[in-house]
Amino acid sequence: MNKAKVATVWLDGCSGCHMSVLDIDEVLIDVLHKADIVYGPLVDAQEFPEGVDVTLTEGAVSSQHDYKLIQQIRKRTKLLIALGDCAVTGNVPSMRNTIPTKRLLERAYVEGADIHQRAPSDGVPALLRHAVPVQEIVKVDLHLPGCPPKPALIAFALTELLAGRKPDLTNPSVAGLVKFG
Amino acid sequence: MPQKISLRIDGELIHTAAGQSILDAAKAHNKFIPALCHMKGLSSVGACRLCIVEVAGVGRLLPACTTPVQDGMSVTTQSDKLRRYRRIALELLFAERNHVCAVCVSNGFCELQGLAKRLGVTNVRYPYTYPKVPIDLTHPRYTADQNRCILCSRCVRVCAEVEGAHVWEISGRGVGSRLVCELNRSWGESTNCTSCGKCVQSCPTGAIAEKGFAVEEMSKRTDPISRLATLRAAGSDNKPGVIL
Numbered sequence: 001m002n003k004a005k006v007a008t009v010w011l012d013g014c015s016g017c018h019m020s021v022l023d024i025d026e027v028l029i030d031v032l033h034k035a036d037i038v039y040g041p042l043v044d045a046q047e048f049p050e051g052v053d054v055t056l057t058e059g060a061v062s063s064q065h066d067y068k069l070i071q072q073i074r075k076r077t078k079l080l081i082a083l084g085d086c087a088v089t090g091n092v093p094s095m096r097n098t099i100p101t102k103r104l105l106e107r108a109y110v111e112g113a114d115i116h117q118r119a120p121s122d123g124v125p126a127l128l129r130h131a132v133p134v135q136e137i138v139k140v141d142l143h144l145p146g147c148p149p150k151p152a153l154i155a156f157a158l159t160e161l162l163a164g165r166k167p168d169l170t171n172p173s174v175a176g177l178v179k180f181g
Numbered sequence: 182m183p184q185k186i187s188l189r190i191d192g193e194l195i196h197t198a199a200g201q202s203i204l205d206a207a208k209a210h211n212k213f214i215p216a217l218c219h220m221k222g223l224s225s226v227g228a229c230r231l232c233i234v235e236v237a238g239v240g241r242l243l244p245a246c247t248t249p250v251q252d253g254m255s256v257t258t259q260s261d262k263l264r265r266y267r268r269i270a271l272e273l274l275f276a277e278r279n280h281v282c283a284v285c286v287s288n289g290f291c292e293l294q295g296l297a298k299r300l301g302v303t304n305v306r307y308p309y310t311y312p313k314v315p316i317d318l319t320h321p322r323y324t325a326d327q328n329r330c331i332l333c334s335r336c337v338r339v340c341a342e343v344e345g346a347h348v349w350e351i352s353g354r355g356v357g358s359r360l361v362c363e364l365n366r367s368w369g370e371s372t373n374c375t376s377c378g379k380c381v382q383s384c385p386t387g388a389i390a391e392k393g394f395a396v397e398e399m400s401k402r403t404d405p406i407s408r409l410a411t412l413r414a415a416g417s418d419n420k421p422g423v424i425l
Contacts, residue, residue, distance in 0.1 A: 082304070085282065088303070088304050089275070089280075089304070089305060089309075090309060091283055092283055092284060094281070094309065094311065095279065097279075097309075097311040098279070098311055098312070098313040130311060132309070133309070135304060135306075136308060140304070143303040144303075145303055145304065147282065147283035169303060170301055176298075178301070179282075179297065179298040180280075180282040180283075180294055180297060180298075181282025181283050181285065181288040181291075181294055
């Protein structure tokens with residue numbers, strides 16, 4: 001049997017959504033019977049592969065790196081899931097959006113530092129003007145809100161997808177779990 | 182004795198008193214119509230547009246909270262069209278300010294968040310506007326964070342109609358509208374504010390909250406205020422034994 005290819009990606013978020021993926025506990029074993037995790041912080045892969053079936057995206061799109069990566073992911077993924085509030089609404093990363101990025105970096109790295117008072121520029125991607133939800137850059141097929149999304153909601157979505165069905169979040173078994181925050 | 186009238190709500194024949202709003206009549210018959218700016222005991226203003234309903238023979242949608250029942254009226258409270266429009270109204274409220282549920286004192290108790298959950302909103306389809314709006318921490322006990330304000334004006338009305346202090350107003354127009362305290366001074370400088378906390382309890386989101394509460398801690402109670410307002414309307418709030 002051909003296994004499905006599942007990827008996860010960590011953009012501007014706290015990794016809490018990935019923790020919530022791990023918190024689906026034994027369902028993870030069922031998932032791994034039917035799917036290979038081909039990219040993400042949980043596996044060692046340098047480049048986002050072609051032909052991915054499902055990608056779980058954690059985090060807002062916040063930097064040039066996020067912006068390029070999410071577009072590459074969209075091209076190479078059949079079904080893109082925005083996982084958690086940062087990917088769905090912008091959430092905490094978007095709280096910087098009312099402050100100009102230059103002023104923001106000054107505040108954090110110059111005024112907020114005792115030594116090496118300089119905003120980092122080498123080896124880190126430039127920030128976008130705004131940290132935005134994934135759907136403002138590319139098409140998103142399914143939103144799983146929550147900070148983090150409840151493990152039962154993630155388990156439901158993955159189980160349904162791997163059974164070849166589009167998850168119906170109005171299903172009474174999970175409808176109560178679908179919420180911002 | 183108010184005049185009795187008959188109308189149909191979602192096909193059900195209802196006999197009720199004239200002068201009531203469609204929202205009150207529907208609620209009295211256990212029909213759910215979503216609403217955010219409505220609060221029992223306060224005047225209705227039709228600000229949030231979530232309680233829109235279809236009335237047979239009327240070409241546009243009407244807010245249930247400000248439309249009085251009429252004899253022979255036929256009202257629809259649930260339809261695909263209404264669900265679509267209510268969802269749009271709700272999503273626009275989210276897009277208009279910076280609602281970050283994860284760090285909000287009212288997370289888990291918020292009426293805006295609760296309605297999004299109930300109406301099945303998984304995402305906001307419109308671009309967020311990220312407005313830069315003021316946060317007022319000058320009052321010794323309370324906070325006003327306009328990032329979370331939906332301009333429902335419940336605070337404005339409860340302060341004017343129940344407390345009689347007229348501290349809050351809405352200034353500006355459209356997306357430029359802001360909640361202001363006494364001709365735009367800071368809340369701490371207010372001379373009218375009695376620190377009664379009715380605006381705090383009436384606020385459906387975390388926009389007006391009490392200091393000392395952390396994320397997910399600020400639950401609110403509107404029932405005592407509604408009860409007081411109802412008693413006051415009946416002229417019996419000064420009788421002994423009335424406890425808020």
